[in-house]
Amino acid sequence: MDIHPSRRGFLTLAAATGALAGLPAFTASAAPRRPADAPAATDPRHLLWWRAPADDHSMIEQGLPVGNGRLGALASNDPGRELLLVTDATMWTGGLNDTLDADGQFPYGREDFGSLTLLARLTVDLPDHDLSAVTGYRRTLDLAQGVVTTSYVRSGVTYRRQLFASRPDDVLVLHLTQNGGGRYTGTVTLDGTHGEKPSGAESFAGAFPGGLRYGTAITAYGSGGTVRVDGTRITFTGCKDLTVVLSGGTNYAPDAATHYRDPFLDPEALARAKVRAAARNSADTLLRTHVADHRALYDPFDISLGTSTAQQRALDTWERLRARARDGVPDPELEVAYLQFGRYLMISGSRGSLPMGLQGLWLDGNDPDWMGDYHTDINLQMNYWMADRAGLSSCFDALTDYCVAQLPSWTDLTRRLFNDSRNRYRNSSGKNAGWTVAISTNPHGGGGWWWHPAGNAWLCNTLFEHYEFTRSRGHLERIYPLLKGACEFWEARLLTTTLPGTSREVLIADSDWSPEQGPLDAKGITYAQELVRALFGNYAGAAAELGRDRGYADTVAGLRDRLYLPVVSPTTGWLEEWMSPDNLGETTHRHLSPLVGLFPGDRIRPDGSTPADIVAGAAALLTARGMESFGWANAWRSLCWARLKNPDKAYQLVVNNLRPSSGGSNGTAPNLFDIYQVERGRGIFQIDANFGTPAAMVEMLVYSRPGHVELLPALPDAWSAAGSLTGAPVRGGFVLDLAWRDGRPTEARLRSVGGRTTEVAYGSRSRTVILEPGESVTLKDLAR
Numbered sequence: 001m002d003i004h005p006s007r008r009g010f011l012t013l014a015a016a017t018g019a020l021a022g023l024p025a026f027t028a029s030a031a032p033r034r035p036a037d038a039p040a041a042t043d044p045r046h047l048l049w050w051r052a053p054a055d056d057h058s059m060i061e062q063g064l065p066v067g068n069g070r071l072g073a074l075a076s077n078d079p080g081r082e083l084l085l086v087t088d089a090t091m092w093t094g095g096l097n098d099t100l101d102a103d104g105q106f107p108y109g110r111e112d113f114g115s116l117t118l119l120a121r122l123t124v125d126l127p128d129h130d131l132s133a134v135t136g137y138r139r140t141l142d143l144a145q146g147v148v149t150t151s152y153v154r155s156g157v158t159y160r161r162q163l164f165a166s167r168p169d170d171v172l173v174l175h176l177t178q179n180g181g182g183r184y185t186g187t188v189t190l191d192g193t194h195g196e197k198p199s200g201a202e203s204f205a206g207a208f209p210g211g212l213r214y215g216t217a218i219t220a221y222g223s224g225g226t227v228r229v230d231g232t233r234i235t236f237t238g239c240k241d242l243t244v245v246l247s248g249g250t251n252y253a254p255d256a257a258t259h260y261r262d263p264f265l266d267p268e269a270l271a272r273a274k275v276r277a278a279a280r281n282s283a284d285t286l287l288r289t290h291v292a293d294h295r296a297l298y299d300p301f302d303i304s305l306g307t308s309t310a311q312q313r314a315l316d317t318w319e320r321l322r323a324r325a326r327d328g329v330p331d332p333e334l335e336v337a338y339l340q341f342g343r344y345l346m347i348s349g350s351r352g353s354l355p356m357g358l359q360g361l362w363l364d365g366n367d368p369d370w371m372g373d374y375h376t377d378i379n380l381q382m383n384y385w386m387a388d389r390a391g392l393s394s395c396f397d398a399l400t401d402y403c404v405a406q407l408p409s410w411t412d413l414t415r416r417l418f419n420d421s422r423n424r425y426r427n428s429s430g431k432n433a434g435w436t437v438a439i440s441t442n443p444h445g446g447g448g449w450w451w452h453p454a455g456n457a458w459l460c461n462t463l464f465e466h467y468e469f470t471r472s473r474g475h476l477e478r479i480y481p482l483l484k485g486a487c488e489f490w491e492a493r494l495l496t497t498t499l500p501g502t503s504r505e506v507l508i509a510d511s512d513w514s515p516e517q518g519p520l521d522a523k524g525i526t527y528a529q530e531l532v533r534a535l536f537g538n539y540a541g542a543a544a545e546l547g548r549d550r551g552y553a554d555t556v557a558g559l560r561d562r563l564y565l566p567v568v569s570p571t572t573g574w575l576e577e578w579m580s581p582d583n584l585g586e587t588t589h590r591h592l593s594p595l596v597g598l599f600p601g602d603r604i605r606p607d608g609s610t611p612a613d614i615v616a617g618a619a620a621l622l623t624a625r626g627m628e629s630f631g632w633a634n635a636w637r638s639l640c641w642a643r644l645k646n647p648d649k650a651y652q653l654v655v656n657n658l659r660p661s662s663g664g665s666n667g668t669a670p671n672l673f674d675i676y677q678v679e680r681g682r683g684i685f686q687i688d689a690n691f692g693t694p695a696a697m698v699e700m701l702v703y704s705r706p707g708h709v710e711l712l713p714a715l716p717d718a719w720s721a722a723g724s725l726t727g728a729p730v731r732g733g734f735v736l737d738l739a740w741r742d743g744r745p746t747e748a749r750l751r752s753v754g755g756r757t758t759e760v761a762y763g764s765r766s767r768t769v770i771l772e773p774g775e776s777v778t779l780k781d782l783a784r
Helices: 009-017 056-062 266-281 283-298 317-327 332-349 379-383 385-389 393-417 455-470 473-495 526-546 550-562 612-625 631-643 647-657 688-701
Strands: 047-050 063-068 070-077 081-092 115-125 135-142 147-154 156-168 171-179 184-191 204-206 212-224 226-230 233-239 241-250 301-305 437-441 448-450 495-498 505-508 512-514 517-522 674-677 683-687 702-705 708-711 722-730 734-741 743-750 757-761 763-769 776-779
Touching: 047 212, 047 317, 056 081, 056 683, 063 301, 070 156, 070 171, 070 241, 081 171, 081 212, 081 233, 081 241, 115 379, 135 647, 147 283, 147 495, 156 283, 156 332, 171 283, 184 212, 184 241, 204 266, 212 226, 212 233, 212 266, 233 612, 241 266, 241 283, 283 332, 301 332, 301 505, 332 385, 332 688, 379 385, 379 455, 379 631, 379 688, 385 393, 385 455, 385 722, 393 437, 393 455, 437 455, 455 473, 455 505, 455 526, 455 550, 455 722, 455 743, 473 526, 473 550, 473 757, 473 776, 505 550, 526 550, 612 631, 631 688, 674 688, 688 702, 688 722, 702 722, 708 734, 708 743, 743 757, 763 776
Parallel strands: 708 757
Antiparallel strands: 047 135, 063 070, 070 081, 081 115, 115 184, 135 147, 147 156, 156 171, 171 241, 184 233, 204 212, 212 241, 226 233, 301 722, 437 448, 495 505, 512 517, 674 683, 702 708, 722 734, 734 743, 743 776, 757 763
16 A cells, blocks of 8 residues: 555645745746945944954854855855855755654654755865965955955955855855956866766756755856856956856755655756846846845844944954953944844845755755754744844745645654654554654655654744734734644643542643653653643634634633643752653753743743742743753743843853854854854854844843733843844734833834734833834833
8 A cells, every 4th residue: 555645635735735825946037126226335333354264174163154045155255265165955865754763763864864965166266366475354244235255455456355145136146356457367166065077167967866956057257358168167367357156956846746846947957047147237236136135134123232342343253252251341232243143144044945954054064963954842943033033024934934835744744654653752542633743854844863742833833923923814824724733633642631639630741752851751741731732822813813713723722721731849949841840851951841931932921920939940940951051052041031031141141152162162153153062172053043142132122922012121231221122023013113221211112013902011110002003102201
C-alpha cells in the first residue's frame, strides 16, 4: 500500500490554507519603479565602520552581511581580493525525510534531513591593490541604506566600492569607482561550492539528489577600458569603474503538491535574465532603486536612548564594543546601533522567501551547525519576536508563508507517523488528529531529530501574536487552519488525571521532554500546559473574529478550562517545570521552557491579576537560571526580567550580550553577529540573539497586550535621562510614538492601525483611549 500522500490530498489542504496563492519563489518579475532622486545622506548613528577588512578564514565573525530577503552574501571588503560568499534562502539539501529511525524519531543528517548551504563564491582580484599597498582603509555598513562601502587610497588615488543586495532587481551589485585618475585591472571569478561544472565564466547550474535545481549568473561592465570573458573568468583592464551584477536561486516552490519544487523553472536561465535586465541600468540607478526600497522599511521606526560621548563616537565599531566591556561605561548610541543592526538583518534576510533559521541568510561554508535549520523549541520563534515590536511587520510574512506552505506535509507526517509504536511521545490514547512538528524542520515538509508535540502550539501562538499587532483579518484567515489543526491534535493528545489528594480531574499533556533537559517521558510538563492553554485561547479568539466553527470553539474553550496549571514547588520555591516538587534538570539550563507563560506568554503578570505566589515562583526560577548563558538564552532572560519590571537585570543581560567574543566565547563578533560557544575554543554564529536582544530592549520601553499598553515598564538608569521611540507597533492594533525625560514619559502618541480601544498606563496612572482606524491621540499628562 502506498503510504505517501496523494497530490489531491495535498491540494485539498493547500487550498484550505490559501497556500497556493502568492507563493514566494525565485521567479521573473516586472521592471521596478525607478526613483529619480538621489538617496539622502545617512545620519552617522546608523553607520557601523571598521579599520580593517575581513580575513577570508574568519568571514562569519568579520564579513559584512547584505541581503534582499532571499539572496544574500558575506563580504570580505579586502582591497586586493573581494570575496563574496553568496547564499539563497532555499539552497537546501535533503528532502521529506519521512522514514523514522528505530526509536520512532526522525533522522537528522545533511543528506536525509538536509542543510542550508552556500549558493556560490564570487571573487574580484585586483593584483595591485594589496592591503599593504594602500592607506586610509575604511569599510562601513550603512544600516539605513543597506549598503556596504569600502574606501582606501593607493598612489594618491581614492578608490571606493559599494555592495548592495537589491530586492526590486533581485540581484547583488558590486560597484567600483575611483577619484583621481586611477584604473582597475583584474579578474572576476564565479565558483560553485558543490563541485559544479561551470557553463562558462558567467554562469553555472547544479542539482541535489533530492531534486532541487539551482543556478547562478554574473555579468560585469565598466568604462574607459575593456571587459571580456577569458575562459572561466572575466577579465577587466584599465577601467575607470566596474560594475559586477550577480543573481541566482533555485527551483524551490513552497507547494507540498509539487514536493516543494517547480519542475518547469530553469534557475540558471532565470539568473542570466535577471543580470541582463539589471545591467541595462547604471549602477547609480540600481543603487537608487535599492535604497528607496530598503528605506521604506527601515525609516518608519527610530529609537534614541541618549547621547554617546565624542570619544566613543571616534572609535570604530569593534573598538567601541571592547571599550564598552572594558570600561563599563554606557554607550547608548552603540546600543541603538545594535538594535538597528538587528532590524537591518531582518530586512535583509526575511522578505519574499523562506524565514530565517539558526544562521539567517549567511554562511561561511556548507556545514553549518544544526544544519542552519528551523528549531521549533525557541530559536525560530525568537527570530520573529523583534519584527512586529520594531516596526517590521511585513518581514514576519516569511514565517507565515512558511508555516502555511508546510501545513499539508506536517499534517500528513503527523497522521502517518506520530503514533508509530516506537515513538516515545506518541499519544497513549491511540487517538491522532491535526498536526505537529519535530524539533527541527526543513523547507521540504520534513522534520529532523525528535518529535516536538508542543511545537505546533508555540508556532501557532507566534503567528497569532502577529495578528494581535497588525489586526490583519487576511493574516488571521490564512493561519486559521493551522490553529484549528493544532487544537485537534491536542484534543486527541490530552489525558485526564486526578490530582493527588483531591477528587479534581484535570487535563495534562502526554509524555514529553521539557526542552532540552530532564526526563524524556514526563506528563503535564509546564512548557506544554502553558503553550496549549494559550493556543486554545487564541483559537477561540480567531474563531469568534472570523465567525467560524462556533461549536468546536466551545469544545476547545471547555478543554482550556480543564487544563492543569503549574504550581510553585514547596521544595525549591520555583514554579514547577515538571509535575513534581523536585528539580529534575539543570538549575542554570539555557532554556526557560517553564516560563513561557511569562514570556512570550501573558498568563503570569506582576500586576495583581496573577496569584502572588506564582509570580514569586517564576521570579525565583528565573533567578536560579542565572545571568550568564548563550546569547539567545540571555535575550530570553532579559525579556522575562522586563516582564517582571526589573530594569537592572533586563539591561545587564543586554550588556552581557554586547561583550566582545574572544576565542569563540559567547558574545558579539566584530561584525556584530552573535557567537555561540559550542565548545571551548570554538564558537559559531547563531542569529536568534541578534533579534531576541533588540526585542528585549523594546520590551523594556513598552509592554503591550490587547487592551493594555504600559509605558517604560523596565527603563534602566542608563537610558533614563532622555530618549524616544517612534513607530513602535503594540498589540491591539496600534503604533506608538513615545518620548521620555528623567525616567518619565513626556509624550505618547497612539495611532490606530485597526485597534479601537486600549488602556495606556504608566505606573499607577492610566487612560482609556478610543480610536477609529487611522485616528491618533497624543497623551501628555500620564506622569503627573
